[in-house]
Amino acid sequence: MVIERKWKTWVYFYIPLTVFVVGTLFPFYWMLITAIRPDAELYRSWRAATNTPFWTLQPTLEHFRDLMAKTTFPHWLWNTLFIAVVSTAISLFCGLLAGYALARLRFPMAGTLGTSIFVTYLVPPTLLFIPLANIIRTFQVGDTPWALILTYPTFLIPFCTWLLMGYFKTIPKELEECARIDGATRFGAMVRIIFPIAVPGILSAGIFAFTLSWNEFIYALVFLSSPEKKTVPVGVVSELIRGDIYFWGQLMAGALLGSIPVALVYSFFVEYYVTGLTGSVKG
């Protein structure tokens, strides 16, 4: 380790670090403070002597209560959770099988298929929402959760497959060969030997897929229309903003509550997430 002078550590390390952290966290702080600020204080004038823009002295949970009781927010939470869990499960299932096949089996066109699955991840939703809107109208699944459950895998599967394929490649082939010699079938070896070892990779792919579907905006905006069918990201923006009237307190309360599931998932699994990411790309 090279010994550095103290001021250098400050200039190159602590100061930038502080700036970065303050910058990333400030909007969240602003949301929190707006969510617990009473209405009277929210709309107080800039020049008022009692103005305290950066903190509040009378925190209130009124906005949270309004949000749960007066809007369809609880529905949105449930819809989003349902859609995110089901589409993540579908994508993980497909991604596991496809990733294994691409990483371990030799078959004609393996390379081409692998690359083309990866390239589909790069096809942006902006390109796809028009034709998908048409398909969804034809099959009459518009305005139901199935419209999203069937379309989210288009961007979830490619990523899951790519990530898991990389992860499978880091697992030594010998492990599987030993199991085959001991009499396991290819399928048995896959399910009993490879999948359990790949749990960090599977978890991180799952977390990633869950986050993406929880946060997805365009498809949810285009394919759902009734207020109580919406997901949190769309509902918060489209139902709590009516014309020029903004329900600021409720908006911020919704913004905070709507992300709790994602925050929970991350705080539990962040270690797996990083190992999964490094492990996969290393391969």
Next chain:
Amino acid sequence: MRVATTARRRDIQVAYLLLAPTLLLLLTALAYPVGWEVWTSLTDLSPLKDGPTAFVGLENYRRFLADPEFWRAATVTVVYAAVTSVAKLSLGVGFALLLARPFRGRALVFLAIFLPWAYPASVSVIGWYWTLNPPIPTAYSVFMGNVKYAVDGVLGGGAWAFLSVTLFNIWRGSSFIGVFLLAGINAVPPELFECAVLESKSAWRRFWLVTVPLLKPFLALAVFLSLTTAFADLANVWMLTAGRIVYPVVGTHAYWLAIRGGQFGPASALSLTLVPFLLAVLLILFRMFDPPEKERA
């Protein structure tokens, strides 16, 4: 020999069996829609129009190329993608380098830096909107209003709105790129960096001669993801302006035409104009860097 060939044939069968669900889903929900879109862009299809749909050839494309509104949207899109990508990449590299060495509280800082990406964009965007474009009766709206007029005065109307979308995109994207590059740094054996410290005293030289080449595949992928998401951005612009688009990008333009205007033909043509941009970026990056999967496969 015979045993080997049957085993191999079984392998091939198993492989296709395992790939079947993925391919089926991707074909129906990706390949078919893209094909449909290409076809529709050549017609005047609209759910609002009576009578049969007519084939109009390249008419939709010609109309856009002659339309100054389209060129404005295209310019905004390109500037937006370039500016945000450069900023995201440099901030992301900064995050990654800071977090690369162990220090007390690193896990917490990591979470703080990761939060902007993990947080649902459409709700964190509200926090930004509230900060940058506060409604009239709020405490600090006079102050932010003055900032807005100053920026718009210098750069032209709508510039402040555009700037806020750019800032938001950078804030959110650099978080992801930082974590992604950190994963890349962690994957490099630490001895390599230690050797570099012995070789050169200049941290700047070490960065360009050691860190950058080692992270090349990660950097390439990060640039690519950042550019494509910015090119095809619709959600960020939409959310931050609550649908009132002052500065249209190609994506929002297409949304208005298709969903609000019911003009599927022109809208399809419009969103397909993104494809040349995307292909160009893809080609340049494949030229400049070896794509990670190929190099490591």
